[in-house]
Amino acid sequence: MGSTIAVVPEVDEYAERLWAAVADGDETAAVGSVLDGYRAGIDPEALLLDVIGAVQRRVGIEWAGNRLTVAQEHAATSINDRAIAALAHVHRFPEPTRGRITVSCVDGEWHALPARLLAEVLRLRGFRIDYLGAQVPGPHLIAHLHRTGPDAVALSGSIATRLPTAHATITACQAAGIPVMAGGAAFGPDGRYARQFGAQAWAPDARAAADRLAEPLPRPHEAHQPIDDLPHLADQEYTMISRSNRQLVQAMYTGLEDRIPAMRDYTDLQHQHTAEDLAHIVDFLATAVYTGDSSLFTSFILWTAEILEARAVPATALPPSLELLGAELRDFPRATAMLREAGAALASLVAGREVRA
Template sequence: MTVFTTSTHRSLEDPGFHDYYLRMVGDGDEYGAIEAVTGLLDQGVPAQRIMVDLIARTQQRVGELWAANEWSIAREHAATAISERALAAVAARTNERPRLGRITIACVDGEWHALPVRILAETLRLDGWRVDFLGASVPGPHLVTHLHQTGPDAVALSCMIPTRLPRAHAAITACRTAGVPVIAGGRGFGPTGRYAEMLGADAWAATAEQAASRLATDWPPAMDDPSVSPFLGDDEYTWVVRHRGDLIATALRRLAAAYPQVNQYDQRQTDATAEDTGHIVDFLAAALYVADERLFTDFTDWTNAVLLARNVPSQALVAGLLAVRDQLHDWPTARHMLDAAVNRLRPAPDPA
């Protein structure tokens, strides 16, 4: 196994160095992680490459390790904090004067994954933008007030979880009404950003580099009438949101009968089951909002993989989905989405 020291030549092309850095953040070694990134800077590695190819890529790996039940949520949070400190160390070693324009960067209300947009903020700052980084979970009215006070050339909005899409829609509409075009980013907008355009964003970027390129070469875009906002969400979406608490409580009661194993759960497992049921209802609402079944089935496929890694069988998730479905007698689209998810999780019948 390669052991890296302060005198070891470091290369972002070396998988061993990525493993070394992952070990630093996983062990909570703030000093080792900062030494690693500053060592790269000393070798002349561009700061953008360190932020994107090392810090961001490692953070993605951290999420995968949590999903596979190899790391606890506490270890994942601690690693994220170390990555934030490493990113700050890289930023502190650079001093690019603004020359392009001003941009506001924020997570939509309820979105707490701030590290990806912090990387975007530093990337754009190095490109020559004056950046107002507002951080995680920025309420729409506060965001709009900031826009009126500062008059930026663009807003970059991040949404990592699809359940925040209705709030993202409200924020995008408010920004464009204030006359500021919006570039959207984050997994919450779909694998190819398919929901960003639906919600009225002027552009979408999958990575910080794509966002920087779009802002540098094709900005500002021609804006449509901001008063014409797409209408999303129908009676089914509204009903599910308004009855969220009842749907969860009733589903949990029915789950005890449909899947008796939950009666043997300890308090931690019971709390996790309640949280997972809440996610089912929230993702169902989001899928109804954008009228896309894939949003919901992608979530249930991912949840099933996470639960299997924790030795929870697919049968438990199927029982939870059916406990919600059976309450939606008058809502055919919602029932269809739940049926689609259940059918994907149930084993195929034996042809014999």
């Protein structure tokens, strides 16, 4: 009797099964699809990154396209986290033979799933892992490093407005003598902000991070202050904008009510959402001023316009919001230049849509 060869089903099949379960909010089916893939012989790392990770990216795309609500997006993320836990429960991880890595999110960062996926991949590859999760205050992270003495910190950030905090965290880790690998969307698609902030390494995804950590990261040579990396911060624009956030939002809101009288009839919830949107504009401008990168702010404004369009909400409030903020910051040359650049890009986007229509 001839031997039989087990054919491992395509990973895409299990990604589709997981997506269907996640979209339906069915945790049992979601976990079952991942465990079925494991029993079928699919590599655990592929299940983590090419099934669960791929589905999580799709969740973000569907939310941006207004095909998932915020509640559905949160539920989907929770289900994917449970699927990771179920896989970790059934798989026998190797005994740690490599170094010790602390995996942590930046303070203020609630998107923990990318860090969780990295932690599990590193465990699969034989590292000893301290996974600290989301929203880790800098002082607590540093205290942990002093207590455990890891070989490196893998710092995850998805929200660009947390970049100044990430910079301070990287500097603090290095002052403690621990090298830092940065990753996540916040650091830019090419890792530009990780390099700007002096991180020892950057990786675009979990596989690349695990590959890079296979070799020891260089130890920090000496402690330095964040302004050493960003000499333009000496002009104090970032500090003044950050400290004036509430006043700037209030001034923008009052100005918008004058320009768009219908806003006076908004419901309490609409008032709240509008104020939050204006606060995001100020936060992203402050972050762009911090990094000295105007494209960060322009990209956010264009992304916001796309999100509003997907939700059938006119982006009419965006141009006057930028004008009003520019008037408030007229004595801040770098900030006003960024506002003009974003306004011009937004005008081009709107003009292009009108031509297509």
